[in-house]
Amino acid sequence: MQTNLTVVTKFLLLGFQGRQLLRNLLFLLFLVVFVATLCGNLLIIILVSTTKNLHTTMYFFISQLSISDILLSTNIVPNLLHILLNNGGTVSFIGCMTQFYFFVCTEGFECLLLAVMSYDRYVAICNPLRYSSIMTNRFCVTSIIISWLMGNLISFIITITSSKLNFCGSNIIDHLFCDLVPLLELSCSDTFSVHLEIFALGVPSLMVPTSIIVMSYTYIVISVLRIPSSTGRQKAFSTCSSHLIVVSIFYWTIFSVYVFPKREQTWKREKTWISSKILSLLYTVFTPFINPIIYSLRNKDIKKAVQQTFHKHTSRNKH
Numbered sequence: 001m002q003t004n005l006t007v008v009t010k011f012l013l014l015g016f017q018g019r020q021l022l023r024n025l026l027f028l029l030f031l032v033v034f035v036a037t038l039c040g041n042l043l044i045i046i047l048v049s050t051t052k053n054l055h056t057t058m059y060f061f062i063s064q065l066s067i068s069d070i071l072l073s074t075n076i077v078p079n080l081l082h083i084l085l086n087n088g089g090t091v092s093f094i095g096c097m098t099q100f101y102f103f104v105c106t107e108g109f110e111c112l113l114l115a116v117m118s119y120d121r122y123v124a125i126c127n128p129l130r131y132s133s134i135m136t137n138r139f140c141v142t143s144i145i146i147s148w149l150m151g152n153l154i155s156f157i158i159t160i161t162s163s164k165l166n167f168c169g170s171n172i173i174d175h176l177f178c179d180l181v182p183l184l185e186l187s188c189s190d191t192f193s194v195h196l197e198i199f200a201l202g203v204p205s206l207m208v209p210t211s212i213i214v215m216s217y218t219y220i221v222i223s224v225l226r227i228p229s230s231t232g233r234q235k236a237f238s239t240c241s242s243h244l245i246v247v248s249i250f251y252w253t254i255f256s257v258y259v260f261p262k263r264e265q266t267w268k269r270e271k272t273w274i275s276s277k278i279l280s281l282l283y284t285v286f287t288p289f290i291n292p293i294i295y296s297l298r299n300k301d302i303k304k305a306v307q308q309t310f311h312k313h314t315s316r317n318k319h
Contacts, residue, residue, distance in 0.1 A: 008093065008167035008168060008169075008171040008186075009092065009093050010090050010091060010092045010093060010096075010171060011090065011091050011093070011096050011167075011171050011172075011173050011178065011186075012088055012089070012090050012171055012172045012173065013079075013083050013088060013089050013090075013091060013173050013175065013176070013177065013178070014083075014088050014172065014173065014174045014175070015080060015083035015084055015087075015088060015089070015175075015176055016084065016176075016277065017087065017088075020087075023084045023085070023087065024084075026084055027081055027084040027085060030077060030080060030081055030084070030285060031081060033077075033285060033286065033289045034073060034077040034078075034081070034285075036289055037069065037070070037073045037077075037285075037288045037289040037292075038070060038073070038074075040289070040291075040292035040293065040296070041066035041067075041069050041070045041073075041288065041291070041292050042066075042070070043292065043296075043306070044062060044063060044066045044292050044295065044296070044302070045063050045066050045067065047302060047305045047306065048060065048062065048063040049063070051305040051308070053301055053304070053305065054301060054302070054305055057120055057135045057140050058117070058120060058121075058124075059301070059302075060140055060144075061113065061116065061117045061120060061140070061144075062295055064113060064144055065110065065113060065114075065117075065246075065291060066291070066292060068106050068109050068110045068113065069110075069287070069288030069291055069292075070288070071102065071106050072102075072103070072106040072107070072110075072284060072288055073284075073285065073288045073289075075099060075102045075103055075106065076099075076103065076176070076177050076284045076285065077284075077285060079091070079099065079177065080176055080177065080285070083176070091178065093163075093167075096178040096183075097159055097162065097163050097178070099177055099178045100159055100162065100177075100178045100179070100180070100183070101155050101156070101159040102155075103177065103178075103179070103284075104151075104154065104155035104158055104159065104180075105151045105152050105154075105155035106151070107151075107254070107283075108150065108151035108154045108155060108205060109147050109148055109150075109151035110250065111151075111205065111206060111209050111250075111254075112146075112147040112150055112151065112205075112209055113144070113147050114209065114213065114243070114246065114247050114250060114251075115208075115209035115210075115212040115213055116143045116144075116147065117243050118212060118213040118216040118217060118240075118243065118247065119212060119216055120135055121216065121217075121220060121239065121240040121243055122216035122217075122219055122220055123135055124239060124240075125220050125223050125224065125236050125239065125240065126219050126220060126223045150205070154201055154202075154205050157197070157201060158180070158197075158198060158201060158202075161194055161197055161198070162180065162183055162184075162194065165183070165184075165187040165189045165191065165194065166187060166188050166189040167186055167187055167188065168188045169186065169188050170186060171186070172186075173186065175276070175277065175280070176277055176280055176281065176284070177280075177284070179280065180198070180258075181257075181258075181276075202258075206254070210251065213247055213251075217240075217244065220237075220240060223236070224236045224237050242294050242295050242299060245294050246287075246290075246291055246294055246295075249282070249283075249287055249290065250283060250287060253279055253282045253283040253287070254283060256279050257276060257279050257280060257283075
């Protein structure tokens with residue numbers, strides 16, 4: 001027997017379903033966060049590129065993190081705002097896969113970048129005399145290029161594999177954006193090979209940076225504890241505290257959504273969908289917003305650069 005199957009050409013993203021007032025409040029919140037995210041990250045990029053005191057390895061990596069955060073935020077938030085205003089929104093198959101591609105690319109890059117930044121902090125604290133010879137400009141640029149290429153390659157393979165799945169049933173995605181798990185849930189194809197390929201790609205690309213970060217901070221903690229004076233220990237640890245906070249937030253949310261097992265395969269259950277949406281908001285909307293705040297509030301050099309920039313503008317306006 002042949003059955004007529006309607007091939008899905010577009011998806012309906014539900015976002016947050018609820019009363020108009022709640023959706024309007026969420027719209028305003030996410031809009032403010034989005035604008036603040038763009039302003040905060042652009043400010044860091046401008047300061048790092050124009051202030052001579054910030055022309056160092058650590059701030060170069062921070063500016064790359066800001067670029068990644070801007071790309072991630074602009075990929076997710078504008079469409080999320082549209083969904084909130086319209087109580088759901090349709091996206092074409094190509095549009096969905098494009099959003100998924102840039103999402104995986106930026107997340108993959110940030111994962112690798114945080115590992116490179118942890119290695120930078122390890123060299124600065126554990127091997128300071130050789131820092132300038134190890135963390136050269138060539139090494140920094142090469143590591144960033146490799147991180148972007150790896151992020152794009154992993155994203156390209158996963159997106160192509162996901163796009164070859166057959167979607168012939170429901171086209172409703174009960175999520176905030178086109179993410180991997182809800183797409184696999186909707187597919188009427190056999191997803192075993194896809195899961196296998198994603199596992200083969202995802203585990204090394206996530207576990208290798210995680211291992212580098214854990215090893216780097218293990219050696220950092222050992223080195224810091226060996227410092228005799230408490231002021232010396234505080235000064236040494238303060239150089240990597242901002243990065244450690246960013247790493248903790250990023251990896252906690254990623255592991256919570258994609259790595260830790262879910263009880264009774266409860267992605268289909270309403271409560272778990274809500275918790276998954278909230279966790280997804282943390283690393284797609286709020287983490288790009290929080291990152292520049294963490295680095296600016298806990299960093300004397302960036303604070304000083306901001307003050308100098310404002311003083312220059314105010315003095316020009318007076319004259």
